[in-house]
Amino acid sequence: MNAKDELAGYRGKVLDSLKRINAKVGDLVRVIKNGKVFEGILIPRSEYGDDEHVVLKLKNGYNVGIRVTSTTQIERIGEGAKPAFTPPLPPKQQEGLPRTVIVSTGGTIASRVDYRTGAVRPALTANDLYSVVPELAEIAQIEAKILFSLFSENITSKHWKQIAEETAGYIQRGVEGVVIAHGTDTMGYTAAALSFALQNLPVPVILVGSQRSADRPSSDAATNLIGAVKAAAYAPFAEVSVAMHADFSDRTILLHKGTKVRKCHTSRRDTFRSVNAEPLAKLELETGEIKMLTKEFNKRDHERKLVLKPNFEDKVALVKFYPGMDSGVIDWYVDSGFKGIVLEGTGLGHVGNFCFDAIRRAIRKDVIVAMTSQCIWGRVNMNVYYQGRDLLAMGVIPLEDMLPETALVKLMWVLGQTSNKDEAKTMLTNNIAGEFSSRTLPEIIGG
Numbered sequence: 001m002n003a004k005d006e007l008a009g010y011r012g013k014v015l016d017s018l019k020r021i022n023a024k025v026g027d028l029v030r031v032i033k034n035g036k037v038f039e040g041i042l043i044p045r046s047e048y049g050d051d052e053h054v055v056l057k058l059k060n061g062y063n064v065g066i067r068v069t070s071t072t073q074i075e076r077i078g079e080g081a082k083p084a085f086t087p088p089l090p091p092k093q094q095e096g097l098p099r100t101v102i103v104s105t106g107g108t109i110a111s112r113v114d115y116r117t118g119a120v121r122p123a124l125t126a127n128d129l130y131s132v133v134p135e136l137a138e139i140a141q142i143e144a145k146i147l148f149s150l151f152s153e154n155i156t157s158k159h160w161k162q163i164a165e166e167t168a169g170y171i172q173r174g175v176e177g178v179v180i181a182h183g184t185d186t187m188g189y190t191a192a193a194l195s196f197a198l199q200n201l202p203v204p205v206i207l208v209g210s211q212r213s214a215d216r217p218s219s220d221a222a223t224n225l226i227g228a229v230k231a232a233a234y235a236p237f238a239e240v241s242v243a244m245h246a247d248f249s250d251r252t253i254l255l256h257k258g259t260k261v262r263k264c265h266t267s268r269r270d271t272f273r274s275v276n277a278e279p280l281a282k283l284e285l286e287t288g289e290i291k292m293l294t295k296e297f298n299k300r301d302h303e304r305k306l307v308l309k310p311n312f313e314d315k316v317a318l319v320k321f322y323p324g325m326d327s328g329v330i331d332w333y334v335d336s337g338f339k340g341i342v343l344e345g346t347g348l349g350h351v352g353n354f355c356f357d358a359i360r361r362a363i364r365k366d367v368i369v370a371m372t373s374q375c376i377w378g379r380v381n382m383n384v385y386y387q388g389r390d391l392l393a394m395g396v397i398p399l400e401d402m403l404p405e406t407a408l409v410k411l412m413w414v415l416g417q418t419s420n421k422d423e424a425k426t427m428l429t430n431n432i433a434g435e436f437s438s439r440t441l442p443e444i445i446g447g
Helices: 014-018 126-132 134-138 158-174 185-196 221-234 328-335 352-365 388-394 406-417 421-427
Strands: 029-032 036-042 053-057 062-067 074-078 097-102 111-113 120-122 141-146 175-180 206-207 240-244 252-257 261-263 272-274 280-282 289-294 316-322 340-345 368-373
Touching: 029 053, 029 062, 097 158, 097 221, 111 221, 134 221, 158 175, 158 185, 175 221, 185 206, 185 240, 185 261, 185 406, 206 221, 221 240, 221 252, 221 280, 221 289, 240 406, 252 272, 316 328, 316 406, 328 352, 340 406, 352 368, 352 388, 368 406, 368 421, 406 421
Parallel strands: 097 141, 097 175, 175 206, 206 240, 316 340, 340 368
Antiparallel strands: 029 036, 029 074, 036 053, 053 062, 111 120, 240 252, 252 280, 261 272, 280 289
């Protein structure tokens, strides 16, 4: 550790206090404040932190920040091991188990605490994930690969294409299923993208993430990964799906169809919900039982030949309508050469009439304009009110109960397949990967 990193992130009076006791990052430190004693490893502060706190990693694995005042006592009690992560060796492969692959793209499931900043950063390879969850060796023979190491907000359509091509390569080599470790924030977008790019699947493709990094005591990474690998190896369906916690417990993993799933909570482990559809299946971790929850799924079939269509058009926008919105936003997209716009309208599929001129102009300029709803549950019906009927008459395309983010991805994919506008409109309104539900089931409203 160089001199700059010896007390990285500390400054002001706290830095002076630590220098006086010759403490360095990684040392064992005791802090006494208001009669309470804290002992742990001194870890760096975030470079954006204040100059009033010292941060320790306690024996229980949690970090604690302690505000230093004039009465706070700080002692260096020993030189500790510098914070680091060393994964164990991968477990021995067992012959006769199904062959699966874990492809890591980054995200919290492939992350650990960065002890330079105190933040979480991508750090674990796919092989590391396999190593720290040895139970996987009893489920399948696993090949692991890191494709890239990105937080999911940095993933673009170019990465979707790479993931699709990598996945297709493994499927064509005869694996029983593919697991893709991915950040949760945009996992729904990637799941939709792969649902369109990987057609006629013979085996499952399971996206998996976690809400808490693998080196935290409360991490959901291991249980989610076990569920995903189990599904990839043994599930009866051949679909793109998302595998995440069903509830607060560690007992059940839900498998959601890739075109019907949304992240609904910033931090809960059961953040993912199937919207306007039942989940595909649930997996009981204790028994390994996989129970299908819907009859509408494609069955696993090794005789089926995968069709790869991985191209996407970036010049597509998702525009959320709001009261008083400046319709010039739509004009800007048209003038910037965008080929498609998905509107996230209110209720049954409406926008204010002050946007009508901009929408008419977009359609005259051969921009495909489609309508989804800001509502979570239900479907667009633009025939009910005259505002919706006017939009239909202009040529706005209603997208039933398709999620706005799925609609964006689908239009990007459609325009990546064809430049013919009539053909593109037909593809957009055809149910390709279960993105439309045949009917809205009242019993599943609310999740």
